[in-house]
Amino acid sequence: RKEVEQDPGPFNVPEGATVAFNCTYSNSASQSFFWYRQDCRKEPKLLMSVYSSGNEDGRFTAQLNRASQYISLLIRDSKLSDSATYLCVVNMMEYGNKLVFGAGTILRVKS
Amino acid sequence: DTAVSQTPKYLVTQMGNDKSIKCEQNLGHDTMYWYKQDSKKFLKIMFSYNNKELIINETVPNRFSPKSPDKAHLNLHINSLELGDSAVYFCASSRFRDRRLNTEAFFGQGTRLTVV
Numbered sequence: 536r537k538e539v540e541q542d543p544g545p546f547n548v549p550e551g552a553t554v555a556f557n558c559t560y561s562n563s564a565s566q567s568f569f570w571y572r573q574d575c576r577k578e579p580k581l582l583m584s585v586y587s588s589g590n591e592d593g594r595f596t597a598q599l600n601r602a603s604q605y606i607s608l609l610i611r612d613s614k615l616s617d618s619a620t621y622l623c624v625v626n627m628m629e630y631g632n633k634l635v636f637g638a639g640t641i642l643r644v645k646s
Numbered sequence: 647d648t649a650v651s652q653t654p655k656y657l658v659t660q661m662g663n664d665k666s667i668k669c670e671q672n673l674g675h676d677t678m679y680w681y682k683q684d685s686k687k688f689l690k691i692m693f694s695y696n697n698k699e700l701i702i703n704e705t706v707p708n709r710f711s712p713k714s715p716d717k718a719h720l721n722l723h724i725n726s727l728e729l730g731d732s733a734v735y736f737c738a739s740s741r742f743r744d745r746r747l748n749t750e751a752f753f754g755q756g757t758r759l760t761v762v
Contacts, residue, residue, distance in 0.1 A: 547673065569750055578667040578753035611661055620687065626749065632677050632700055632740055634751050 536561050539568045541637035548644055555642045558606045558623030567626035568599055568617050570608045573639065577621055582608075614646045633644045649673050652737045652754035657725055660762055667722045667757045669737030676742040677701075678720035679751065680712060683734040695720055696742055729762045734758050 541558045548554050560568075568585035583590065585597040585606055596609040606623055623637035652669040652707045659665055671678060678701075680692040695735035698714040720737060738751040 537675050567749060574723075580718060580753070581750045622689070624751075631697070632694060632742060632749055632751075634679070634692065634738075634740070635691065636681075638688050640688075 536639075537540055538562065538627060538635045539623055539625050539637040541640050543638055543640060545641035545643050548642070549612055550613055550615060550646050551606055552644075553609065553611045554642065555607045555610075556621055556623075556642075558608075558637055559624075560604050560606070560627075560635075562625070562627050563601075563604060565604075565625045565627055568597075568606050568625040569634075570595075570597055570606075571622040571624055571636075573622055574619050579636075582621070590598075610642075615644050615646060618642055618644045634636045648700055650737060650739055650752050650754040653753060654757060656758050656760075658760045658762065659684050660731060661711075662726055663727050664723070664725045665727060665759070666724070667735055667737075667759075668723070669720050669754055671718055671737075671739040671752070673739055673752060675739040675752075676717055677740050677749070678714065678717070679738045680720065680722050680741075680752075681736040681738060683736060685733070687742070689736070693722075695721075726757075727759075732759055732761045 558628040570582040571579040572582045573579040589598045594611045598607045620639040622639045650671045677696045683689045693712045695714045710724045711735045734756045737754040740749045740751040
């Protein structure tokens with residue numbers, strides 16, 4: 536089983552749509568979780584951290600389910616500029632850093 | 647000011663050559679990483695250093711040798727380059743996690759290595 540698994544997509548959605556991405560991780564001791572965004576030929580950039588209580592940043596909502604070892608990202612009111620690859624990232628170490636990336640989910644928002 | 651900078655941005659070289667990629671961060675972070683992103687776009691961790699000490703070495707061939715002269719720098723030297731080494735190499739840095747902090751990583755712009 537891969538350490539971090541994501542549906543690669545692509546997800547093709549119209550502007551204004553709501554889209555959700557899921558991610559599962561293998562190590563139950565993992566403590567830190569993130570969503571990153573990567574545009575074509577660019578470096579990954581932090582979109583948001585994922586907290587146990589769930590968190591929201593504008594149109595973006597992240598959820599964590601520790602029992603199921605599952606992370607989600609919800610994007611509401613999609614914009615053309617949201618088109619990118621979304622990477623689920625898990626710190627596999629309880630103490631220290633080993634940031635493992637999922638393979639990424641491609642989102643294409645169309646007008 | 648660029649937080650994590652790596653040079654060069656592009657590197658084209660012949661098989662069998664030796665090359666180095668340099669990385670510097672000005673964020674005051676303790677931990678630095680090298681990641682490889684292959685043609686399938688999968689980002690795979692190669693090495694992690696904390697305060698100049700190697701923490702993670704993910705079954706990378708011995709031809710790859712990281713060097714950390716201080717905690718703000720992590721360079722990557724590659725010997726006897728092979729065609730399969732062609733990829734984008736990203737340097738990143740983060741704070742060291744101590745169970746309480748959420749330690750997101752910040753990435754450099756990447757070095758696109760092409761071996762011909």
